[in-house]
Amino acid sequence: xxxxxxxxxxxxxxxxxxxxxxxxxxxxxxxxxxxxxxxxxxxxxxxxxxxxxxxxxxxxxxxxxxxxxxxxxxxxxxxxxxxxxxxxxxxxxxxxxxxxxxxxxxxxxxxxxxxxxxxxxxxxxxxxxxxxxxxxxxxxxxxxxxxxxxxxxxxxxxxxxxxxxxxxxxxxxxxxxxxxxxxxxxxxxxxxxxxxxxxxx
Amino acid sequence: xxxxxxxxxxxxxxxxxxxxxxxxxxxxxxxxxxxxxxxxxxxxxxxxxxxxxxxxxxxxxxxxxxxxxxxxxxxxxxxxxxxxxxxxxxxxxxxxxxxxxxxxxxxxxxxxxxxxxxxxxxxxxxxxxxxxxxxxxxxxxxxxxxxxxxxxxxxxxxxxxxxxxxxxxxxxxxxxxxxxxxxxxxxxxxxxxxxxxxxxx
DNA sequence: CATCAAATTAGACAGTGTTCAATTAAAAAT
DNA sequence: ATTTTTAATTGAACACTGTCTAATTTGATG
Numbered sequence: 001x002x003x004x005x006x007x008x009x010x011x012x013x014x015x016x017x018x019x020x021x022x023x024x025x026x027x028x029x030x031x032x033x034x035x036x037x038x039x040x041x042x043x044x045x046x047x048x049x050x051x052x053x054x055x056x057x058x059x060x061x062x063x064x065x066x067x068x069x070x071x072x073x074x075x076x077x078x079x080x081x082x083x084x085x086x087x088x089x090x091x092x093x094x095x096x097x098x099x100x101x102x103x104x105x106x107x108x109x110x111x112x113x114x115x116x117x118x119x120x121x122x123x124x125x126x127x128x129x130x131x132x133x134x135x136x137x138x139x140x141x142x143x144x145x146x147x148x149x150x151x152x153x154x155x156x157x158x159x160x161x162x163x164x165x166x167x168x169x170x171x172x173x174x175x176x177x178x179x180x181x182x183x184x185x186x187x188x189x190x191x192x193x194x195x196x197x198x199x200x201x
Numbered sequence: 202x203x204x205x206x207x208x209x210x211x212x213x214x215x216x217x218x219x220x221x222x223x224x225x226x227x228x229x230x231x232x233x234x235x236x237x238x239x240x241x242x243x244x245x246x247x248x249x250x251x252x253x254x255x256x257x258x259x260x261x262x263x264x265x266x267x268x269x270x271x272x273x274x275x276x277x278x279x280x281x282x283x284x285x286x287x288x289x290x291x292x293x294x295x296x297x298x299x300x301x302x303x304x305x306x307x308x309x310x311x312x313x314x315x316x317x318x319x320x321x322x323x324x325x326x327x328x329x330x331x332x333x334x335x336x337x338x339x340x341x342x343x344x345x346x347x348x349x350x351x352x353x354x355x356x357x358x359x360x361x362x363x364x365x366x367x368x369x370x371x372x373x374x375x376x377x378x379x380x381x382x383x384x385x386x387x388x389x390x391x392x393x394x395x396x397x398x399x400x401x402x
Numbered sequence: 403c404a405t406c407a408a409a410t411t412a413g414a415c416a417g418t419g420t421t422c423a424a425t426t427a428a429a430a431a432t
Numbered sequence: 433a434t435t436t437t438t439a440a441t442t443g444a445a446c447a448c449t450g451t452c453t454a455a456t457t458t459g460a461t462g
Contacts, residue, residue: 002409002410002411028315030315033448033450034449035448043410044410044411044412045411045451046409046410046411046412046452047409047411049450050408050409055450055451108315110375111312111373111375114375133376154381157376157387158367158387158388158390158391160366161363161366161367161369161370161376161388162362162363162367162391163366164366164369164370165362165364165366166359166363168312168362168365168366168369169362169365172312172315173315180355180359183362186359186362187362190391190395193398194394194395196398197397234417235419235420236417236419245441245443246419246443247421247422247443248440248441248442250419250420251440255420
């Protein structure tokens with residue numbers, strides 16, 4: 001039996017998320033198993049229900065971890081790019097695609113998991129998910145050279161949806177049936193067309 | 202025991218797909234059960250494996266059925282719209298969203314199901330999935346007033362990815378795109394901006 | 403050292419997908 | 433008509449799953 005003093009509550013939570021995330025990356029959402037995740041962490045299944053309250057909440061925590069990694073990957077990709085110009089947007093979109101492909105199982109799990117309505121999302125998890133939007137927001141504001149506004153934030157969500165659509169169809173293979181050799185390039189092209197239209201107005 | 206002469210092979214296949222599709226619409230992908238689908242059709246589980254070879258192939262058949270319905274809904278929505286003009290594209294996108302919302306479980310199942318690489322997709326199923334692309338292709342060609350071409354077909358796939366992205370994030374509510382009151386309207390706006398850019402070139 | 407509350411677990415339960423020998427029904431051959 | 437053969441259909445077995453609860457272990461408190 002795992003000893004209560006082996007890990008503090010926070011450590012235990014982090015331990016379970018770490019192993020859960022690794023298992024998700026390894027197997028994908030369809031073959032994920034809470035039992036196996038707990039086993040690898042050295043605990044029994046019940047512990048997941050103790051710590052997270054439900055399997056649903058555990059999956060939310062795992063996916064939030066993916067969001068954090070993803071956002072970090074985007075920031076990292078932007079670190080060496082000159083602070084103005086279209087190149088930053090191109091790099092951003094390509095980093096978006098790269099993370100999704102390099103971590104396909106974990107990335108898809110974000111969208112595979114439909115959390116139940118009654119599962120409350122902790123502020124921490126919510127923030128992890130917002131981080132990504134924040135990055136795009138910042139870059140688009142810079143590119144447009146205008147102060148942030150509700151209209152721009154609305155546009156940013158729409159741009160994210162556009163890029164997401166390309167990436168999702170690509171990762172799941174729907175796009176390969178469509179014979180598109182460069183989905184990321186297409187996404188960039190669409191983003192720039194839309195932004196150009198916004199600039200003219 | 203169900204009698205072999207109750208249904209011809211084709212009828213049996215259709216019967217299983219019908220009940221499977223209904224169950225998918227009712228429960229969604231996560232709670233779908235092959236056992237239950239067979240039960241409702243009046244057969245035992247094994248029959249699904251006899252007829253389709255695998256659960257994977259059964260799910261492909263169910264999702265192809267959804268594609269057929271979806272394409273039919275799009276065509277129906279266009280039937281009364283004047284044969285030229287931007288209105289047709291707007292109606293098309295809105296019908297796309299409407300079908301997804303009205304049949305959320307079945308629609309999401311299309312993207313929830315990641316069929317295994319070894320599952321061969323029958324020509325019939327492949328065609329059902331292509332029908333949708335064909336409709337958009339036709340409408341975009343008409344709108345642009347140019348003959349069809351590989352470049353246009355490539356653009357059309359990109360446009361579909363854009364609209365899909367908006368629709369998917371809307372239906373799953375997984376993004377704070379939930380604060381977006383009119384995702385379909387946003388998708389239409391983006392499509393028209395992209396098409397305008399194409400026209401200028 | 404005894405008490406007590408909290409953490410952890412094992413086990414039961416009702417499901418699942420998958421496989422396959424046994425059964426049954428229809429067709430073919432006698 | 434009967435028997436034989438072929439093929440569809442089944443039910444049970446297997447190894448899993450998520451979920452819950454009673455029992456156990458643990459560490460701290462009096």
